[in-house]
Amino acid sequence: MKSKFIDAVKQSVKSLFYPQKIDETKISKHAIEIIKVLKKNNYEAYIVGGAIRDILMNKNPKDFDIATDATPEQIKLLFRRSRIIGRRFKLVHVMDGRGIIEVSTFRAKPHNKEVMRNGVTKDNEYGTLKEDAERRDFTCNSIYYNPLTKVLIDLYGGVKDIRAKKLAMIGDPKKRFDEDSVRILRAIRFSAKLNLTIDKNILEAIESKKSQLQSIPYSRLFDEIMKLFLTGHALQSFDLFKRFNLSKYYFPSFESKNPKAQSFLLKGLSDTDDRVRANKSVNPGFLLAVFLWSDVKKLWEERNKTSINTTVALHDAIDLVLAKQSKVFPIQKRVGVTMSEIWRLQPRFSKLHPKRIYRLLGHPRFRAAYDFMLLRDHHEEIEFGLGKWWTNFIVADEHTKSILVKNIKLK
Numbered sequence: 001m002k003s004k005f006i007d008a009v010k011q012s013v014k015s016l017f018y019p020q021k022i023d024e025t026k027i028s029k030h031a032i033e034i035i036k037v038l039k040k041n042n043y044e045a046y047i048v049g050g051a052i053r054d055i056l057m058n059k060n061p062k063d064f065d066i067a068t069d070a071t072p073e074q075i076k077l078l079f080r081r082s083r084i085i086g087r088r089f090k091l092v093h094v095m096d097g098r099g100i101i102e103v104s105t106f107r108a109k110p111h112n113k114e115v116m117r118n119g120v121t122k123d124n125e126y127g128t129l130k131e132d133a134e135r136r137d138f139t140c141n142s143i144y145y146n147p148l149t150k151v152l153i154d155l156y157g158g159v160k161d162i163r164a165k166k167l168a169m170i171g172d173p174k175k176r177f178d179e180d181s182v183r184i185l186r187a188i189r190f191s192a193k194l195n196l197t198i199d200k201n202i203l204e205a206i207e208s209k210k211s212q213l214q215s216i217p218y219s220r221l222f223d224e225i226m227k228l229f230l231t232g233h234a235l236q237s238f239d240l241f242k243r244f245n246l247s248k249y250y251f252p253s254f255e256s257k258n259p260k261a262q263s264f265l266l267k268g269l270s271d272t273d274d275r276v277r278a279n280k281s282v283n284p285g286f287l288l289a290v291f292l293w294s295d296v297k298k299l300w301e302e303r304n305k306t307s308i309n310t311t312v313a314l315h316d317a318i319d320l321v322l323a324k325q326s327k328v329f330p331i332q333k334r335v336g337v338t339m340s341e342i343w344r345l346q347p348r349f350s351k352l353h354p355k356r357i358y359r360l361l362g363h364p365r366f367r368a369a370y371d372f373m374l375l376r377d378h379h380e381e382i383e384f385g386l387g388k389w390w391t392n393f394i395v396a397d398e399h400t401k402s403i404l405v406k407n408i409k410l411k
Contacts, residue, residue, distance in 0.1 A: 182216060
C-alpha cells in the first residue's frame with residue numbers, strides 16, 4: 001500500500017490519521033524489527049488489534065499482531081525463522097527465541113462465501129487496509145499503529161470508544177453475528193476482560209441471536225468458552241454468562257440455588273483468576289471439575305446410601321454426571337479424563353496410610369487434585385485438619401515427611 005492509497009483512504013472514509021502518544025516501552029522489540037524489515041522492502045506494516053488496544057488502556061499486552069500488504073509467501077521470504085499457517089486464512093508466524101509474532105496480510109470480505117465444517121466462512125482473500133479494518137469485529141480491535149512513523153490509524157472510532165469504556169461493533173451487530181455467532185461470546189469476553197460496557201445495539205443483537213450458538217461445532221465453542229474463564233476475568237465472565245442466560249446451553253449447574261454450591265463455584269473462579277494474575281498455569285480440567293462438582297457431590301451423597309463403599313458411590317456419580325453433561329455440552333475427552341481423575345482421587349486424601357500417601361503423591365494429577373481438595377477443605381467438606389496436614393507434608397523435607405507419616409493424628 002503506497003502513500004497515494006493512504007491519501008485516497010483519508011479522503012474517502014474520513015478516517016482518523018494522527019500522531020498518537022503511545023507508550024513504546026510496552027511494544028515488543030521483535031515486532032518493531034519485523035516492521036522495519038517489511039518497510040525496508042517497500043511494504044506497509046502496522047501493529048494492530050489487542051496490543052494497541054491494551055496499551056491505550058494502560059495495560060501490558062502479551063501478544064503482538066502485525067498487519068501488512070505483503071502476502072504470506074512474500075513475508076516468509078523475508079524471515080528465515082517463519083512459517084505459514086492457517087486454513088481459514090493464511091498467515092505467518094515469525095519466531096524469535098521462544099516468542100512468536102503473528103503477521104497477516106490485509107484481508108477483505110470474500111466475494112464467494114465458502115462455509116467450512118466448523119461453521120466459519122472461509123475468507124482467504126486479500127484486501128486493503130480499509131477493507132481489513134472493516135472486517136474486524138469491534139472498534140477497539142481495529143486500531144493500527146506504525147511505531148516507526150508514530151502514526152495511528154483509527155477508521156472506526158476505536159480510540160474514542162476505549163476512552164468512553166464502551167464495547168462497540170463495526171457494522172450491524174446482527175449481521176456480524178450472522179457471519180459468525182461466536183462473536184457473541186467474544187463480546188462477552190472483551191466486556192469482562194476490559195471492563196467495557198457493551199453497546200446497546202450489541203446487547204439487543206445478543207438477545208436475538210444467541211440461540212444461533214447452538215449450531216456452532218462444540219470443539220470451536222469449547223475453546224471460546226474456556227477463554228472466558230481461563231484468562232484472568234472468570235468472575236466477571238460468570239456474571240455475564242448468567243446475565244445472558246447462557247448457562248442453560250452449557251452448564252446448567254451454574255443455576256443452582258444452593259448457597260454452598262454457589263460459594264464453591266465462586267471461590268474456584270476467584271482462585272483461577274488469582275493464578276492467572278500470578279502467571280501460574282491454569283487447567284481447564286480443574287475448572288470444569290469445579291463447575292460440575294455440586295452435581296457430583298449431590299449424587300455421591302445419594303449413592304453412598306446404597307453402594308458397597310464410598311469410592312464406588314463416587315465413581316457412579318461421576319459417570320452419571322459426565323453422561324448428563326455430554327447431552328448438554330460435550331467436554332473434550334482429554335479434559336474429561338482430567339476432571340474425572342481429580343474427582344476420583346478425592347477419597348484417597350483421607351486414607352493416611354504410608355504406602356497410600358506416597359502413591360498418591362506420585363500420581364500425575366496429584367497437584368490438581370490437591371488444589372481441589374483444599375477448595376473442599378475451605379468449604380468444610382472434608383475432615384478438619386486434613387488439608388493442613390497435606391500442605392505441611394508437601395512442603396516438608398524427606399526427614400520431616402517420615403515423621404509426619406509416623407505421627408499421623410488429625411486434630
